[in-house]
Amino acid sequence: MKIRLAVSAEKTDEIRDFLTAHGIELDDDADLILTEKSKHVSRLPLRDADTGERVYLPVENIVFLESFGHEVYVHTDGKDYVTSDPLYQVQYLLDPVRFLRVSVSVIVARTHIQEIRPTLSRKFVLVLSNGSIVDVTRSYYNAFRAEFGI
Numbered sequence: 376m377k378i379r380l381a382v383s384a385e386k387t388d389e390i391r392d393f394l395t396a397h398g399i400e401l402d403d404d405a406d407l408i409l410t411e412k413s414k415h416v417s418r419l420p421l422r423d424a425d426t427g428e429r430v431y432l433p434v435e436n437i438v439f440l441e442s443f444g445h446e447v448y449v450h451t452d453g454k455d456y457v458t459s460d461p462l463y464q465v466q467y468l469l470d471p472v473r474f475l476r477v478s479v480s481v482i483v484a485r486t487h488i489q490e491i492r493p494t495l496s497r498k499f500v501l502v503l504s505n506g507s508i509v510d511v512t513r514s515y516y517n518a519f520r521a522e523f524g525i
Contacts, residue, residue: 415470421456
C-alpha cells in the first residue's frame, strides 16, 4: 500500500518511521493521503507547474488557488504549482483563518488581498499581492462581506 503524508513538520518523521516499519510505502503520487485530525498543514505537497518537480510549498507563500478541470493551480508571488487533488481536499488542509473561498473554483489567502473593489452586480473584485485579479462571485458575496465587515 502506498500513501502520501500531509501532516505537520513536527510529526512527519515519527509517522514516516511508524508507517515504513509496518510495511506501508510513502509516495508523493499516492491516491491515499494521511492527514492529522483538526490540524492544518504548514506546507502542501505540490508539483512545479513548469518542471513537474515535487516540492513542499509553505502555505504562507500561497497567494491563491484556482481549479481548472481536474487540477488545482497554486499561485505564489513568483511561481505556479499544481496538484491533481480536488479543491475541496486542498481547502480541508488549509487553515480557514488564513484562507477564504471566494468562488466555486478560487480560494485566496487573506493576507495577500491588497484591494477590494465592489461592482454593481453584487460581486467584489480582488486585487492580490502578485497582481492577479479574482472575482468574489454572487454565491460567496454575503459570506465575504460578513468576513470583512463590509
